[in-house]
Amino acid sequence: MPLTERRTAPTYGAILIRGLLAGLVAGLLAGVFAYSLGEPKVDAAIAIEEAAAQAEAPAAGEAGHSHDEEEALVSRDGQKGGLFLATALYGVAMGGLLATAYTVLRRRLRTADDSRAALGLAGAALAGLVLVPFVKYPPNPPAVGDPSTIDQRTIGYLAIVVIGLVAVWAGVLASRSPRSGAPEWLRLLAGLGAFLVVVVVGYVLLPNIDEVPETFPPSLLYNFRITSLGTQVTLWVSLGIAFAALLARLGGRDKPVTPAVEAESVAV
Structure with a gap:
């Protein structure tokens, strides 16, 4: 041995x-x-x-x-x-x-x-840190953005970063919550569900910020x-x-x- x-x-x-x-x-x-x-x-x-x-x-x-x-x-x-x-x-x-x-x-x-x-x-x-904030507050090029709203945009971005990390943490905890011996798909489903719940709540609570001019090329x-x-x-x-x-x-x-x-x- x-x-x-x-x-x-x-x-x-x-x-x-x-x-x-x-x-x-x-x-x-x-x-x-x-x-x-x-x-x-x-x-x-x-x-x-x-x-x-x-x-x-x-x-x-x-x-x-x-x-x-x-x-x-x-x-x-x-x-x-x-x-x-x-x-x-x-x-x-x-x-x-x-x-x-x-x-x-x-x-x-x-x-x-x-x-x-x-x-x-x-x-x-x-x-x-990246995907969750990107969906809510995608980056804008230099020609887009109102200088007077920079504080609001900064606070909103930092808040969604924190929410993204909390969502990952909640997903990990939920994936471990099923009883021992539970199938892997059940753990994955529980983790994904908890992650999405936190993200959706964060998206709803935080304000939308859309400062892209209509004349800017899509x-x-x-x-x-x-x-x-x-x-x-x-x-x-x-x-x-x-x-x-x-x-x-x-x-x-x-x-x-x-x-x-x-x-x-x-x-x-």
């Missing part, structure tokens, strides 16, 4: 480093996605905004002067270059949070596979939102896969001892 060799459990520092590294890789991949597919939509939206501003300006000379000052302050080339820095820093931050959540919740996850646990946490974060708005969602999906999918792969190399669980190792231990 094979023995087992107990390895020392990995420390939080080791897990955190792997989470930060996975986040950096995921952030850079998300930056590539956003730069190649998202920036053209941003340029088109900015062009619409500038055209509308020039049309409403009392004098074309004043509009041109104001535009030149804004361009000198933050150029589009500078914004595009800073995109990779922003997504990399965001990825590192999310990687740190994922590593912390993994360390805190690992023993409560009903799976012996570290990679599966990491992917499950990343998927839960994607659902709660196709550009749709493409911008899809690429924004794609950037987030790219980040979280990459983060989950990279973190799971790094955890698999880290090890730290019980490992079977081969007969050769067992015989060597007895001889010693």
